[in-house]
Amino acid sequence: MAETLITVTPTAQDYLRDLLAKQSSPGIGVRIFVERPGTPHAECCMAYCPEGEQEGNDVRIDYEGFHAWIDGSSVRYLEDAVIDYKKDSMGGQLTFRAPKSRVPELSDDASLEERINYVLYSEINPGLAAHGGNVQLLELTDDNVAILEFGGGCQGCSAVDMTLKSGVEKTLKERLPELTAVRDKTDHSMTENAYYK
Known part of the structure; x- marks a missing residue:
């Protein structure tokens, strides 16, 4: 094998x-x-x-x-x-x-972390990329809270709270009901490349 x-x-x-x-x-x-x-x-x-x-x-x-x-x-x-x-x-x-290490793939026994990453990279990040942004999973806590970090045009963006609640969190919780919460750990004081200031 x-x-x-x-x-x-x-x-x-x-x-x-x-x-x-x-x-x-x-x-x-x-x-x-x-x-x-x-x-x-x-x-x-x-x-x-x-x-x-x-x-x-x-x-x-x-x-x-x-x-x-x-x-x-x-x-x-x-x-x-x-x-x-x-x-x-x-x-x-x-x-x-390892050419397949970065290819999103889900098996029947995929962990919650793998499933979060799959949704982030296959569904959410393509939309954020239109504004020069991205989001990644930093940590999954023991009580199934996803800690995320936004980057690119999302960092410092004034619309990030709306993006997190109405977009990212809603999508993740719809796809992964065992997820208890989604939190943002991004330092949004840096507004230099933000999509909306």
Whole structure:
């Protein structure tokens, strides 16, 4: 499954094997995941993963001399991903490309955070883009409050309260009834590029 989706080139495997061999923690591997998957802000990440720190839905892939844990909820965003290592005059660079990491996609078991991002990037942001604006999810609290941040022409815009209540919050709560509230964490004192001042 995951091992066929992600390609770790032989040079990257050599690099990771050497890197992990220098760590003092026995049984340490790497954990591969996508932060903010399915959004334009998606980032492919790799971190040390000491034994026992993997999560319940992680998928283990064994390589010669080391192992990797793939975050279960990131697997579909890592399809066709390539992790490579190229030597250069400065030593070398590990690269991580995942062409599907930014593609909005919803599965039947998508988390509330993934569903919020899907609505924001597929329905709400295209409308805000007409005014040079955008909105992104900063945080989802334990009691299902979405904390949002507006950017571009929305930051400092005098109509942002109306946009939040009549547009963004209404749309999100219609699509995601388990959402309890939507809050704006944007600093609207900056009005330099605002669509309406």
